[in-house]
Structure formats: C-alpha cells, structure tokens
Amino acid sequence: MVPVGTDPPSRLDGSETGVTVIIPVKVSGPSGPPQGDRTRRAVGVVGEVFITLGVLLLLLCVYQLWWTNVESAKATDVVRDEISSEWETTPVIKSATGGKPGTIARPASGKGFAFLYIPRINDKVWRLPVIQGTSLSVLAEGAGHYTSSALPGQVGNFAVAAHRATHNEPFRDIDAIKPGDKVYVETKAGWYTYVLDRYKIVKPTDTWVINPVPSKTKETPTKALITLTTCNPRWASYERWIWWGHLTKATAKSDGPPDGINPRSA
C-alpha cells in the first residue's frame, strides 16, 4: 500500500524529564489535499460518528442499569425518612373503637403515606414507601399508589405500581411471588395484612384491573382488595403483570406490627 500524504513526525523534547514525544503534524496545506486523502478523511469522520453513537448507547445503558438505581435508592431513603419522621412527630390516628385502625386522610399527590412489606421479595420490598400518584418521578422514589384507588384497608381496591427494571426495581422479583404470599401495608393508622390470590398478564390498556372490583363490569365493592402492577416482560414492558390479593387482617398501630414482622429488618 502506497502511503498517501504521509505526515513526517515532528520531535518535541520533554526537556527535564527526558521524554521524547512524537506527534504527527499535518502538512497538507490549504491548497487542497489529494482526492484519496479527502476520501480517507470523510471515512474517518463517519467512523468517528459511529463510534460516538456507540459510546452514547453504552452510556445510556450505564445510566439505566446503574445510575437510576443509585439515584432511586437515595430518593427512596429520603422519602422513607420523611414518612417516618412525620409519623413520629404527629399523633397516631386512632379509631373510635379500639383494636381497629383509624382512617388516614387521602394523601396529597407526590406524598408518601405507607410502607409496603412483601416477605417473599424482602430484599426489594421492605419498608418500601408508597407514594400518592403513579408518575415516573413518583415511581423513581418508591411504589406509586393509583390516585383514584382505595387506601389501605378500605373496601375497594388498593392499587400500587412499581418498577420491575431500573430505578431501584422494587418489583424485580414479582415472578417469584406465589399465591398465598402475604403483603403487609403499614400506615400511620395501622397494619394491614393482605394475601395474594392470583396473577394475570394483561395489556397496558386494561385499566379494569385496578377497578374497585377488578372486572370489566362496574360493580360495587364489598371487599378490601390489593392490586400490584408492574411491567412484563421485565425489559420490554409491552404487557403488565398484575397480582391481586385480599385483606385478611387489620390492626391498630398501637398493637404493633403483625407477628413475625420486624419493620426495621427483613
């Protein structure tokens, strides 16, 4: 191969360090490089653009797979502390009749109001904050509560969404859950024990899954239910994974957490 427009190296002395650096210096002047050189340079620029795009995509992967988890873990801790300190500094909500939890006020949008505990997937869902709303910014901080759905313990459907991939991925192991598994929900007023009954994979448009009675017909609810929603498949999310469960127990906050549950450690 005949070297076209080979650049003669120039020498720079690293003086004291004695380092000798050889840097190629372009000699082709403004009079215009030969045709071959121009083509070569064009190919080089195209190559650089492709390399740049590749690096950008790799960085996007780093962002999604690592950085969103770092940021969300921090944000989750902040919300967790906010909820805890609010519960500690304001009086416990009591019901008129002892033994049962009182009623919490409907939380403001973006405000954390409950903790979720799922022993089966306790490395991800343990004191997981439940925040009012299901926007991406909310879901980056914890689990999101469908605004119009029931509150924990209420008759109706307490519906919650969370990420399965990226952003701390609370529902990463949603497929490890089995029918009969328990979900504990802690609010300022009390502890609620739900038992998960069944799951179903649905389309993203199937909003009936969070209806007060999860069916396509509008029915008046008589039971207190829970619904968990997340994406399926984990890295594609063109479907939704839905878990349904029902309330089995509700106790006032003063009675402490349910048997076998230590809120501070899984």
Add this chain to the structure above:
Amino acid sequence: MYSWIWEKLPGSWPIKLAEAIVALAVVVVVLFVAVFPAVEPNLPFNNVTVDEGVTTPDVSSSTAPVPPSPTSATPSGAGSPVPTLVEEGGAPGSADLTGDQGGSTEIPVGPATVTPAPLPS
C-alpha cells in the same frame, strides 16, 4: 472530528489532555443529568402502570361507560401459565376473606372514599 478538536485545544499536550478529560466529564454529566432523563420516558421498559391509550376513565363512577378494552380479544393466560379464577361477579378469594384472621380482629368496614381522579397518563 476528534483530531480537529485536539488541534483546537490550546496549550501543550499535557494541558490538552487535561482539557480533553474535563470536556469529556462535562459531556457525561450533561448526558446523565439532562439528556438521559429526558429520553427516558420514551424507553420501552419504564412503563409499569395500566393506563396507556386510555382517556381518563372514571374508575369510581358506576355510571361511566366502560372504556374500550381490547382484553376481550385476548386469549386468557396468553403467554403464561395464569391460574384462571373467576373474573366476573366476585372478588378473588372472597370466600376466605376472614380465613387468616383467627377471629381476633375485624375488617374495618368503612366506605371507600374514592374520589374521581383521572388515571395518570
């Protein structure tokens, strides 16, 4: 492109190297803080809610028409071993609502104060 940038950087080569590293760091920070978060909502694996393409159905109102749902066309349990339970006319597991209770406490029966609110879109 990059050789052109290298040539335009002022100073001797160690200074150029430092400048290049700083410039690279700035680019990465801008990507992580501004560009990627803006791109993110369009990525296909961040959607975890049931709401897409539905125009604010009122889930609490019994008079509102049922939103058009393509589920009826979905074969039940498509692509997964879904335990099929009763879907219509009965809450799942309603028979053993009090099964785990041990008779110690009661389910609080209060009206669900579901306020009409649009689903997030």
